[in-house]
Amino acid sequence: MSKNQKFTLVKRPVGMPDDTHLKLEESDIPAVGDGQVLLLTRYLSLDPYMRGRMNDGASYASPVGLGEVMTGEAVSEVLESRHPDLSPGDMVVGRTGWQTHSVVHADELFRIDPELAPPSAWLGVMGMTGFTAYVGLLEFGKPKAGETVVVSAASGAVGQIVGQIAKMEGCRVVGVAGADDKCQHVVEHYGFDACVNYKDDDFKAQLAKACPDGIDVYFENVGGKVFEAVMKLVNTFARIPVCGRIAHYNQTELPEGPDRMIPFMGQILVKRLMFRGFIQSDHNELLPQFRRDMSQWLKEGKVRYQEDVVEGFENTATAFQGLLQGRNRGKLVIKVS
Amino acid sequence: MSKNQKFTLVKRPVGMPDDTHLKLEESDIPAVGDGQVLLLTRYLSLDPYMRGRMNDGASYASPVGLGEVMTGEAVSEVLESRHPDLSPGDMVVGRTGWQTHSVVHADELFRIDPELAPPSAWLGVMGMTGFTAYVGLLEFGKPKAGETVVVSAASGAVGQIVGQIAKMEGCRVVGVAGADDKCQHVVEHYGFDACVNYKDDDFKAQLAKACPDGIDVYFENVGGKVFEAVMKLVNTFARIPVCGRIAHYNQTELPEGPDRMIPFMGQILVKRLMFRGFIQSDHNELLPQFRRDMSQWLKEGKVRYQEDVVEGFENTATAFQGLLQGRNRGKLVIKVS
Numbered sequence: 001m002s003k004n005q006k007f008t009l010v011k012r013p014v015g016m017p018d019d020t021h022l023k024l025e026e027s028d029i030p031a032v033g034d035g036q037v038l039l040l041t042r043y044l045s046l047d048p049y050m051r052g053r054m055n056d057g058a059s060y061a062s063p064v065g066l067g068e069v070m071t072g073e074a075v076s077e078v079l080e081s082r083h084p085d086l087s088p089g090d091m092v093v094g095r096t097g098w099q100t101h102s103v104v105h106a107d108e109l110f111r112i113d114p115e116l117a118p119p120s121a122w123l124g125v126m127g128m129t130g131f132t133a134y135v136g137l138l139e140f141g142k143p144k145a146g147e148t149v150v151v152s153a154a155s156g157a158v159g160q161i162v163g164q165i166a167k168m169e170g171c172r173v174v175g176v177a178g179a180d181d182k183c184q185h186v187v188e189h190y191g192f193d194a195c196v197n198y199k200d201d202d203f204k205a206q207l208a209k210a211c212p213d214g215i216d217v218y219f220e221n222v223g224g225k226v227f228e229a230v231m232k233l234v235n236t237f238a239r240i241p242v243c244g245r246i247a248h249y250n251q252t253e254l255p256e257g258p259d260r261m262i263p264f265m266g267q268i269l270v271k272r273l274m275f276r277g278f279i280q281s282d283h284n285e286l287l288p289q290f291r292r293d294m295s296q297w298l299k300e301g302k303v304r305y306q307e308d309v310v311e312g313f314e315n316t317a318t319a320f321q322g323l324l325q326g327r328n329r330g331k332l333v334i335k336v337s
Numbered sequence: 338m339s340k341n342q343k344f345t346l347v348k349r350p351v352g353m354p355d356d357t358h359l360k361l362e363e364s365d366i367p368a369v370g371d372g373q374v375l376l377l378t379r380y381l382s383l384d385p386y387m388r389g390r391m392n393d394g395a396s397y398a399s400p401v402g403l404g405e406v407m408t409g410e411a412v413s414e415v416l417e418s419r420h421p422d423l424s425p426g427d428m429v430v431g432r433t434g435w436q437t438h439s440v441v442h443a444d445e446l447f448r449i450d451p452e453l454a455p456p457s458a459w460l461g462v463m464g465m466t467g468f469t470a471y472v473g474l475l476e477f478g479k480p481k482a483g484e485t486v487v488v489s490a491a492s493g494a495v496g497q498i499v500g501q502i503a504k505m506e507g508c509r510v511v512g513v514a515g516a517d518d519k520c521q522h523v524v525e526h527y528g529f530d531a532c533v534n535y536k537d538d539d540f541k542a543q544l545a546k547a548c549p550d551g552i553d554v555y556f557e558n559v560g561g562k563v564f565e566a567v568m569k570l571v572n573t574f575a576r577i578p579v580c581g582r583i584a585h586y587n588q589t590e591l592p593e594g595p596d597r598m599i600p601f602m603g604q605i606l607v608k609r610l611m612f613r614g615f616i617q618s619d620h621n622e623l624l625p626q627f628r629r630d631m632s633q634w635l636k637e638g639k640v641r642y643q644e645d646v647v648e649g650f651e652n653t654a655t656a657f658q659g660l661l662q663g664r665n666r667g668k669l670v671i672k673v674s
Contacts, residue, residue: 052607223602242606248599260598262585265560269579269614270389277606 004029006069006099007316013054016250016324021054022070022317030103035083037109039076039092039102044313044334045123046072046320047157051249070098073128074336075112075119086111093122098316100336116295124157124331125305126294132243132280133161134290136219139283140241140276145170147216150207152226154195155182155306157331158243162219163192164303171217174210176226178326185329189304204229214238223247231264234271242277250324306330313337341366343406343436344653350391353587353661358391359407359654367440372420374446376413376429376439381650381671382460383409383657384494388586407435410465411673412449412456423448430459435653437673453632461494461668462642463631469580469617470498471627473556476620477578477613482507484553487544489563491532492519492643494668495580499556500529501640508554511547513563515663522666527641541566551575560584568601571608579614587661643667650674 003026010023032038053064053071064071074097078090083106086092092109096102112119117126124130136158143149149166153159154175163173163186175186175195183195194210196203207229214235220227224247234240267273297303308328310319313336323332340363347360369375390401390408401408411434415427420443423429429446433439449456454463461467473495480486486503490496491512500510500523512523512532520532531547533540544566551572557564561584571577604610634640645665647656650673660669 220602223599227602242602245599245602245606248603251599253595256595258590259596261596261601262560262582262588264598264601265557265564265579265582266585267614268612269582272614272616272619273612274614275605275610275612277604277609277611279609282609 002029002101003027004099004101005313006097008067008069009054009064010066012056012066013051013250015252017051017054017317017321019317024314024317029101032080032082032103035105035107036103037078037083037086037092037106038080039094039096039104039109040079041074041076041096041100041102041313041336042091043075043120043123044072044098044316044336045074045128046316046323046332046334047129048244048246048249048323050320051324071095072098073123075122076102081106091119093127100313116291117298120307120309120333120335121298121305123333124307125161125298125303126291128280129157129331130161130294130305131283131287131290133158133165133219134294135280135283135286136241136243136278137162137165137217139286140274140278141166141217141219141239143169143171143217146172148172148174148211148213149217149219150174150176150211150215150230151192151219151221152176152198152230153221153244153246154186154192155329156221159219159221160186160190160305160330161303164190164297166217167191168297168302172211172213174207174215176207176222182329185306189306198226198229204232208233217241219243221246231267234267234273236271237273238271239274240276242275246324308332309335311335339366339438340364341436341438342650343434345404345406346391346401347403349393349403350388350587352589354388354391354654354658356654361651361654366438369417369419369440372442372444373440374415374420374423374429374443375417376431376433376441376446377416378411378413378433378437378439378650378673379428380412380457380460381409381435381653381673382411382465383653383660383669383671384466385581385583385586385660387657388661408432409435410460412459413439418443428456430464437650453628454635457644457646457670457672458635458642460670461644462498462635462640463628465617466494466668467498467631467642468620468624468627470495470502470556471631472617472620472623473578473580473615474499474502474554476623477611477615478503478554478556478576480506480508480554483509485509485511485548485550486554486556487511487513487548487552487567488529488556488558489513489535489567490558490581490583491523491529492666493558496556496558497523497527497642497667498640501527501634503554504528505634505639509548509550511544511552513544513559519666522643526643535563535566541569545570554578556580558583568604571604571610573608574610575608576611577613579612583661645669646672648672 094109112122149171154177186192196206220242221244223245431446449459486508512529523529533543557579558581560582
């Protein structure tokens with residue numbers, strides 16, 4: 001019988017993770033118990049939030065333990081089933097981690113419908129990142145026609161979908177990304193009204209020019225200097241769904257002062273701003289509605305998406321480092337087998 | 338004919354205002370135009386937000402101009418009317434400023450119903466501060482039975498009402514105030530479950546002990562060290578309506594670093610916190626419902642309130658300085674005549 005290949009966390013990174021933190025190992029594949037299935041991973045999702053799971057200490061969920069398989073979602077094929085609802089050949093999505101094989105209970109899996117979208121899309125536009133965009137923008141951003149929506153990490157898996165939904169809502173959509181080709185792509189391919197490269201020297205001036213009526217919704221994915229520039233432009237009653245802060249995930253110490261907390265809270269008060277941190281998994285009651293809407297939008301061509309597919313399970317750790325450095329173009333997935 | 342007495346802003350304070358910033362002056366009373374009424378001020382409301390209006394630069398509203406009458410709400414008696422809806426002897430509430438007489442259009446006034454509550458109460462529990470408590474707690478705090486609600490400036494005009502509404506909602510209510518007698522009062526008189534003096538050396542430990550299940554709603558009136566201590570105790574999904582930040586109103590420079598913005602935003606994300614700045618006047622559509630609810634609660638004895646009545650218009654500026662230093666007990670009003 002073949003062996004399981006897996007990436008385990010062997011050292012907690014301080015700052016950016018490198019090759020010393022994750023180890024590619026082999027292990028035996030466990031026996032399939034009652035109600036369980038044996039899965040072969042087809043596509044593995046890589047997402048910025050995984051960096052947080054490598055730290056010790058509370059985040060949304062418990063950290064990955066040292067020696068444990070890195071956590072993550074994957075689309076897999078059922079090889080063997082001891083549950084009546086699943087059969088060999090079925091394609092499922094589940095939180096099975098960075099490994100080629102897994103044995104899990106069928107209750108922890110969702111069987112995808114390949115008629116609605118291809119398998120890898122269930123990790124992106126039809127899966128966690130698409131749902132993140134949907135929940136964050138519609139539940140917390142609450143964009144109204146004619147308003148200006150700014151999306152950071154605009155070309156990423158979440159940002160590209162946020163912008164397209166906001167366009168359908170009748171908003172002016174301005175992206176922020178870290179490369180000119182990313183900016184060009186979101187304008188030409190996803191219909192953003194404008195996109196600004198935050199690495200440009202005159203980024204603040206460019207952003208102000210792209211938002212002549214100020215900013216009503218800021219979909220926060222990054223933190224850092226983008227957040228600062230946005231805060232100078234927010235309108236009264238702006239909503240800021242806080243989805244991620246990738247600029248800070250590898251930060252090891254606080255910047256020197258002055259402490260900006262006090263003027264920040266003053267701005268919340270005077271401009272009556274709304275900030276809301278969120279994670280899509282708190283809102284699973286909206287999943288059926290999301291899947292219905294998104295599959296319809298895909299069919300009608302109203303939402304497009306881009307995947308950055310890296311072939312070969314052994315490249316997972318390197319691809320993840322690239323993700324944290326902004327090297328991917330669109331939703332990053334590993335094509336495992 | 339008698340003269341109008343008024344306090345005008347003659348110098349913008351940097352830090353705490355003193356006697357050099359406001360001047361008591363006399364002026365003629367203007368003629369009453371068509372649709373206007375002449376008012377005699379009976380009670381003048383003093384509120385912390387007025388400090389912000391003394392600064393140059395945008396806040397909720399334009400600042401008070403140099404040489405202009407200080408802004409503020411008052412309950413007044415109609416002396417003369419050139420509008421069919423108001424007659425001499427009617428009692429009205431309006432934004433007529435720190436003066437003994439005013440001539441305004443009847444459309445800018447609300448005729449109070451003295452059957453529902455005594456005149457001065459229309460500046461407090463039945464007026465702006467009661468409505469602030471109602472809107473902030475119910476619309477943005479959204480307390481659920483069994484949750485813990487913390488209220489800063491607990492004995493103040495807003496805080497005392499927030500706590501009593503939260504008790505009616507079935508919450509554990511913990512106040513924070515700056516004097517032992519204030520703390521004792523909110524527990525004994527308003528039914529708070531506990532109240533902690535933020536000036537105590539072991540304030541943080543006392544607050545933690547008073548909130549054994551963490552904090553679900555924090556009604557923010559003060560900022561500063563109270564805010565910091567609360568942030569250590571907030572639960573996942575906590576809601577923080579931001580109503581005021583009195584600890585900072587007289588601050589003239591930012592504290593030294595480190596810059597706490599980054600961990601703060603991280604906490605918003607990981608704990609899925611909701612922050613919302615608000616001002617009651619954005620929600621005037623709720624005023625009829627508020628007046629109905631509050632007058633009923635007063636009648637049934639479910640809400641009690643305390644006023645700190647200072648006699649004599651000439652004491653207005655001094656009483657306002659005391660308010661910013663926390664010297665008042667309950668809603669501060671000037672009894673003018």
